[in-house]
Amino acid sequence: MKRYRDGAIDYKHYMLEVVIALLKTVTVTRFYAPGGIPEFRNKFSFPVSVLSEVGLSIPEKQSQITNTSGYPYVSVSLERIDLFDADILFAALDYKAEENFQKYQNSSLWQKLNVVQNNQVYTVDSSYWIFGNILSANAILDDLEKYLLNNKNLKNSMP
Numbered sequence: 001m002k003r004y005r006d007g008a009i010d011y012k013h014y015m016l017e018v019v020i021a022l023l024k025t026v027t028v029t030r031f032y033a034p035g036g037i038p039e040f041r042n043k044f045s046f047p048v049s050v051l052s053e054v055g056l057s058i059p060e061k062q063s064q065i066t067n068t069s070g071y072p073y074v075s076v077s078l079e080r081i082d083l084f085d086a087d088i089l090f091a092a093l094d095y096k097a098e099e100n101f102q103k104y105q106n107s108s109l110w111q112k113l114n115v116v117q118n119n120q121v122y123t124v125d126s127s128y129w130i131f132g133n134i135l136s137a138n139a140i141l142d143d144l145e146k147y148l149l150n151n152k153n154l155k156n157s158m159p
Contacts, residue, residue, distance in 0.1 A: 038104065039073040081109045088120045122147045
């Protein structure tokens, strides 16, 4: 643990590692403007590759569905919203997607998701969560710090 004794930044990295160790799965979704069908990002996508680098993984049921590297996402109808369930869900919203996102949130199927019942759904900006470059990766890491290190439910689970 010596490497974490050199200041606040190292301490934040250490705490993020602790929080990530407590989590099992994370889902990244994308919601479009009205009329678009939401999707989850799979193991071949940019945001999941960033999350994988820090030790997070997608749910097994999502991994089983995706086996073609040419497609970084899987579209999900309201009836299959159970595929979104995980310990943490990041909902990347496109411009004017709030109405579509609200439609899903108002669904009884959405309300049954463990991630929803545990208040672990976070809306994020699709402009950097979906399309990748080094600046986007850093912005995703900033969001992880923002949402996971300040998460009271997870802090209560820490040793």
